[in-house]
Each structure stands twice: as C-alpha cells, then as structure tokens.
Amino acid sequence: MEALAESFALTRKSGIEPKVFLEVFQSVFARSPIFEGYAQLIAEEKYSPAGFKMRLGLKDVELVLSAARTAEVPMPLASLVKDQFLGGVAQGHGDLDWSALGALVAERAGLKQGG
Secondary structure, eight states, rough: HHHHHHHHHHHHHTTHHHHHHEEEEHHHHHOHHHHHHHHHHHTTTOSSSSBBBHHHHHHHHHHHHHHHHHTTTOOOHHHHHHHHHHHHHTTTTTTTTGHHHHHHHHHOOOOOOOO
C-alpha cells in the first residue's frame, strides 16, 4: 500500500493524471484484485466508507512488529508502515480506509486532494 501510495504521489507531482497512471499500472503489473481495487481508490481519492480502517491496519502491523521483536527479525518496511498508519490516525484519519495512505503521501508531497 505504501509503494502504491508513493507511486500515485510521484506521478501526480510529475503532472501525470491519476487515471493515466492507473491504466498503466493495471496493464503492466500482474492482475491482482487487491492492487487493482486499492489503486482505484487512491486514483479516485475515495477513502470512505472504509473496507479496512486505518486504525485496524495500525493494530495489525503493531502485532506483526511485536512478533518480529520476539523472533528477533528486523522488519524495516513494517516499521515504516506503522509510522505511516500512526501519522494517519493522529491526523484524524483512523476511520478511513487504509488506502487513505494515498492522501497522506500526497499531502507530504505538497499535493492537494482532488488535484
């Protein structure tokens, strides 16, 4: 989800319409209902109603990181995702779909919703 969110932010910041990137993404990458569905939500900036709330994503990644600590397995990407979710929840987006990471990444890139 993080990579997908960052990809949309980069293409938007580069002047590429989200719908154009979505078409390229869907034609180049293996057909995956999960990626296709979430890519569509990010492209259309539709984060509500939530299919899976961001706060639940935060809870789940914290459980994964706890298990990783116990097993002494470093998981740097999971740590990054936890911080992303935590930031989203802290900004009041905890009840939005977890694909709202797209909005958070876009905001950090200086992009505004709907444009």
